[in-house]
Amino acid sequence: MKAMVLHGPGQALVLEDRPDPQPGAADVVVRVEACAVCRTDLHVVDGDLPDPLRPVVPGHEIVGIVAAVGADVDPSCLGRRVGVPWLGHTCGCCRFCEAGAENLCDHPVFTGYTRDGGFATHVVADAAFTVPLDGACDPVTTAPLMCAGLIGWRALSMAGDARRIGLYGFGAAAHIIAQVCRWQGRDVYAFTSPGDHAAQDHAWSLGAAWAGGSDMAPPDLLDAAIIFAPVGALVPAALAAVVKGGIVICGGIHMSDIPAFPYGLLWGERRLVSVANLTRADATAFMAVAPKVGLRMAVTVYPLADANHALDDLRHGRFQGAAVLVP
CATH class of the missing domain: 3.90.180.10 (Medium-chain alcohol dehydrogenases, catalytic domain)
Incomplete structure (x- = not known):
């Protein structure tokens, strides 16, 4: 072999x-x-x-x-x-x-x-x-x-019945789960590296309600966000983008350090969880x-x-x- x-x-x-x-x-x-x-x-x-x-x-x-x-x-x-x-x-x-x-x-x-x-x-x-x-x-x-499909599916299951789903990092997992979300009747908000217009176009082509850079705020508050990119700085950004009672799900096995953020981003019964295996x-x-x-x-x-x-x-x-x- x-x-x-x-x-x-x-x-x-x-x-x-x-x-x-x-x-x-x-x-x-x-x-x-x-x-x-x-x-x-x-x-x-x-x-x-x-x-x-x-x-x-x-x-x-x-x-x-x-x-x-x-x-x-x-x-x-x-x-x-x-x-x-x-x-x-x-x-x-x-x-x-x-x-x-x-x-x-x-x-x-x-x-x-x-x-x-x-x-x-x-x-x-x-x-x-x-x-x-x-x-x-x-x-x-x-x-x-x-893996991209299975981990994405497990992460999505943690979002419960959330209607507006943010996907941070539009790669292998996100492009699969975006299609599952659309099939389920959810709205997808795709966050890419700033200026990555090819990834944003890909998200639009798969039925995203919105696509933009991860440095942008979505036009609507999200019910849930799934972070596939291994970038800790996206955690406070995602918390700021979800409604009270919303959830942020970290879908990777490894992530850079999460920076300090004000408690106000978590308050309001927002939840931050990880997916393991x-x-x-x-x-x-x-x-x-x-x-x-x-x-x-x-x-x-x-x-x-x-x-x-x-x-x-x-x-x-x-x-x-x-x-x-x-x-």
Whole structure:
């Protein structure tokens, strides 16, 4: 097999030949058809996240075909298309797992971070944490759903029945969730980097009620705001944009420091919460909804060997939507 391997923080990924992987008893080996590139992969590469596997193969938005199964896995899985998301395994016995909050597991395993991921031709995954997929689905446009879609869905669920939704950072997750919001009858307000007219045009094309820079105030107060950009300074800006009783949801795994802000921005029973990882129930719920939405996915495809190029383009906002690696 071939894999793009990270050996140390800040280093370029290296294309390597590795022995073909063998599944553990509860595992499957997946032949990767497509793996989307997530901002979390940048955080892994840059060393923003603590205690990664080293060396590690990044990538956790994976779609592929089951090529081998472990001794304890139903052999009927062979040849089926599955997704492999960020949450790769949980202990099942900590207080969070027992309470149905496996996203907060005390002893989790994360794909492309604490176990090798999908920037490769093959990946080993815990069979119980794969996502069954329609065999006819397009792997390239489905891959971003495995994180951008799932995390966006979990974040949106925290907004309750909010009608006016602000999305800060209009990238892979926001362009998916904006379409879900419109399908649900909500109004979308898209906040981009100041002056990023391409992203604003993209938001308008997907039915946004308003699009502008993150340095601007929306024309209407928001019921909820979801922050996808890893920029702490957006937190007080979003709090200032939501109504009393509104909620600001931080949807990323990493964010720059949040600056001090006056208590008045939080007062009025405004809430500030974070989203941590995802659950298998999130995947079941979202993958049942996604086909009904009629998602128009914006993807830019790169060959596996160009993973460093894709990461750099993501870092500098050179494309709309998601980047997807295809072995």
